[in-house]
Amino acid sequence: MKILTAEQLSEADKRTIERQNITSEELMERAATLVFNEIHNRLNGAPIPIKVFCGIGNNGGDGLVIARHLIQHGYHVTIYVVNYSDKRSDDFLANYEKLKSITNDWPQLIKGEDNFPEINTGDFVIDAMFGIGLNRPIEGWVAKLVGLINDSKAFTLAIDMPSGLFSDKVPGNDAAVIEADFTLSFQAPKLVFFLPETMDYVGDLQILDIGLDREFLAEIKAPIHLIEKVEAASLYKPRKTNSHKGDYGHVLIVGGSYGKIGSVLLTATAALKTGSGLCSLYIPECGYNIVQTGLPEAMVLTDKDSEQLTTYPEDFEADVVCFGMGAGTSQKTVGALEDLLNSVKEPVVIDADGLNILSNNKKLLDLLPKDSVLTPHPGELKRLIGEWQDDFDKLEKAKDFSKKYDVVLVIKGAHSFTIKGDEIYVNNSGNPGMATAGSGDVLSGVITSLLGQSYEPLSAAILGVYLHGRSGDFAASELGYESVLAGDIAQNIGKAVKDLFQSEMKDSERN
Numbered sequence: 001m002k003i004l005t006a007e008q009l010s011e012a013d014k015r016t017i018e019r020q021n022i023t024s025e026e027l028m029e030r031a032a033t034l035v036f037n038e039i040h041n042r043l044n045g046a047p048i049p050i051k052v053f054c055g056i057g058n059n060g061g062d063g064l065v066i067a068r069h070l071i072q073h074g075y076h077v078t079i080y081v082v083n084y085s086d087k088r089s090d091d092f093l094a095n096y097e098k099l100k101s102i103t104n105d106w107p108q109l110i111k112g113e114d115n116f117p118e119i120n121t122g123d124f125v126i127d128a129m130f131g132i133g134l135n136r137p138i139e140g141w142v143a144k145l146v147g148l149i150n151d152s153k154a155f156t157l158a159i160d161m162p163s164g165l166f167s168d169k170v171p172g173n174d175a176a177v178i179e180a181d182f183t184l185s186f187q188a189p190k191l192v193f194f195l196p197e198t199m200d201y202v203g204d205l206q207i208l209d210i211g212l213d214r215e216f217l218a219e220i221k222a223p224i225h226l227i228e229k230v231e232a233a234s235l236y237k238p239r240k241t242n243s244h245k246g247d248y249g250h251v252l253i254v255g256g257s258y259g260k261i262g263s264v265l266l267t268a269t270a271a272l273k274t275g276s277g278l279c280s281l282y283i284p285e286c287g288y289n290i291v292q293t294g295l296p297e298a299m300v301l302t303d304k305d306s307e308q309l310t311t312y313p314e315d316f317e318a319d320v321v322c323f324g325m326g327a328g329t330s331q332k333t334v335g336a337l338e339d340l341l342n343s344v345k346e347p348v349v350i351d352a353d354g355l356n357i358l359s360n361n362k363k364l365l366d367l368l369p370k371d372s373v374l375t376p377h378p379g380e381l382k383r384l385i386g387e388w389q390d391d392f393d394k395l396e397k398a399k400d401f402s403k404k405y406d407v408v409l410v411i412k413g414a415h416s417f418t419i420k421g422d423e424i425y426v427n428n429s430g431n432p433g434m435a436t437a438g439s440g441d442v443l444s445g446v447i448t449s450l451l452g453q454s455y456e457p458l459s460a461a462i463l464g465v466y467l468h469g470r471s472g473d474f475a476a477s478e479l480g481y482e483s484v485l486a487g488d489i490a491q492n493i494g495k496a497v498k499d500l501f502q503s504e505m506k507d508s509e510r511n
């Protein structure tokens with residue numbers, strides 16, 4: 001799904017109005033009625049106090065339409081107009097008029113702190129103050145109202161965007177932003193919904209298809225995509241009946257050191273579980289018995305050093321090589337990575353200490369084969385590309401890095417970002433149960449396996465990140481977040497792959 005900017009969405013609104021020959025008021029009615037339907041489906045007529053806070057632009061207009069439908073369906077609704085300016089939009093005014101015929105309870109005007117209502121924990125608050133039109137931080141008494149709503153702990157539903165959040169920049173440190181429990185957003189997700197610095201304001205997210213012009217949406221150039229099941233399934237390559245293990249790639253996992261052999265075991269398990277035909281490991285000698293016992297399906301070669309990697313087996317023929325997990329960063333191991341990069345010409349996967357070695361020895365970056373996949377978590381990324389000012393700056397720097405070294409970057413996190421040049425793919429699977437030791441090692445195994453199965457590097461990274469998250473979702477639905485271990489993620493890869501072609505998740509599997 002395309003992630004769009006405020007400008008692109010406003011343009012889509014305009015084109016829709018032209019091509020569908022409707023008024024902007026009709027489009028507002030359509031969009032806000034869909035929101036009402038969602039609320040009605042969930043509340044089912046419950047007599048809880050609903051407080052709708054409307055701005056005076058079109059986001060406020062949406063709020064008025066939602067409130068009108070709620071009143072007509074017998075809900076207990078109080079409407080507040082947050083009168084931060086007198087420049088009311090036309091569609092706001094039209095819907096303000098419409099209220100007259102359905103209620104005698106006229107909206108309450110808020111013009112300052114004296115007009116603030118009491119907001120109780122049990123209230124249901126609808127935030128329709130600002131949407132994509134916000135062009136400067138919320139200030140003064142409106143900021144105080146945002147604080148009051150947040151402090152109330154009332155369940156808060158944001159319409160289109162939590163008020164105070166911009167679609168294209170991060171709010172300042174003490175900016176007033178609604179902390180929504182749920183956001184119902186129109187037509188397309190916005191990037192800030194997924195960035196570490198802003199995602200917490202959004203709560204649970206649902207995108208409503210409000211029927212904006214299909215042709216325009218298809219044509220629009222969007223360098224940022226949200227990856228969900230349909231997008232992941234479109235990348236999947238089915239196995240052929242008439243095939244053998246040689247068709248599915250021989251992966252070589254290089255890593256491990258004394259006390260950190262488990263990491264390579266996790267990576268190799270994940271690679272085999274993702275479908276690699278053959279899996280070999282190159283590890284220090286101390287790991288030999290551990291790996292041969294823990295994973296009899298894998299083959300093991302050992303370094304001459306018993307505790308750390310010092311070389312790379314140059315004449316070994318693998319389809320793809322992955323380097324780094326548990327390897328340590330000793331000078332001898334730097335040499336091992338240098339040997340590897342001097343002998344391998346196909347894209348490699350570099351993770352963990354492999355990334356740390358690259359950060360400490362920047363000249364090695366020039367040796368990376370084109371389209372190699374690097375999978376840093378934010379700490380490793382910082383060492384690789386330097387500090388950033390905010391998440392938008394981070395993405396710019398990451399794009400520059402990807403272009404400079406011609407590599408695919410996977411920035412891991414609650415939503416992992418896969419970056420190649422100017423293209424960004426935001427993952428939407430996974431859960432906090434995956435914040436556990438070794439889950440990154442499993443991801444490297446999945447991506448390496450897909451590369452070995454002839455997926456293009458970018459596709460291997462996008463699909464690998466999605467499948468890894470989905471495997472974590474299956475693990476968490478069975479075990480609960482706290483009990484998910486990295487090995488459980490690897491054990492559930494098969495379910496994640498099967499699930500690509502199953503249409504609906506059972507509720508019990510939802511996270």
Ligand SMILES: NC(=O)C1=CN([C@@H]2O[C@H](COP(=O)(O)OP(=O)(O)OC[C@H]3O[C@@H](n4cnc5c(N)ncnc54)[C@H](O)[C@@H]3O)[C@@H](O)[C@H]2O)[C@@H](O)CC1
Pocket residue numbers: 013024027028029031032055056057058059060062084085089129130131132133134135136137138139159160161186
């Ligand atoms: N136009 C359409 O066809 C549709 C628009 N929709 C709604 O329209 C919203 C966008 O509406 P608007 O463009 O009217 O903008 P908003 O309602 O988001 O904001 C209102 C106005 O407030 C002013 N403003 C911005 N920041 C301010 C601040 N910090 N303090 C005081 N005033 C400030 C701006 O001039 C802005 O236009 C969307 O988020 C969505 O909710 C939906 O109804 C779907 C269809």
Ligand SMILES: Nc1ncnc2c1ncn2[C@@H]1O[C@H](COP(=O)(O)OP(=O)(O)O)[C@@H](O)[C@H]1O
Pocket residue numbers: 377412413414415416429430431432433434435436437438439440441442443468469
């Ligand atoms: N809250 C979360 N939601 C979704 N995925 C998560 C979450 N926390 C961690 N993950 C995923 O788990 C993995 C953690 O990797 P990493 O930080 O390298 O861990 P380790 O070094 O222990 O292997 C990443 O793929 C990341 O995207």
Ligand SMILES: [K+]
Pocket residue numbers: 059127128129130131158159160161162163
């Ligand atoms: K809002």
